[in-house]
Amino acid sequence: MMKLTTDEKQSFIGPALVGCTLGVLVAFAQFAFASEYAPHGEGEWSAVAIDAAVGFAMSVAGSVGVLAVLPMLARRAFAKDSEDV
Numbered sequence: 001m002m003k004l005t006t007d008e009k010q011s012f013i014g015p016a017l018v019g020c021t022l023g024v025l026v027a028f029a030q031f032a033f034a035s036e037y038a039p040h041g042e043g044e045w046s047a048v049a050i051d052a053a054v055g056f057a058m059s060v061a062g063s064v065g066v067l068a069v070l071p072m073l074a075r076r077a078f079a080k081d082s083e084d085v
Helices: 006-010 013-037 044-077
Strands: none
Touching: 013 044
């Protein structure tokens, strides 16, 4: 398992907040699209809620992956001294 430095742990906060913000927008868009264009029926809102939750989770995971994990891995891969990491 990879140990994270204090700086690396703190670098996850910003991308997580960006992901949460985008996730909320994706979830609201999913609910708005379903309420406007989808045919209404019984039990449909549970499927919409699951879609919105998956969209939220994917937004958070994607933003943390792209904005936090990839730069951290690139920094570790290209570090010339193992003491710099």
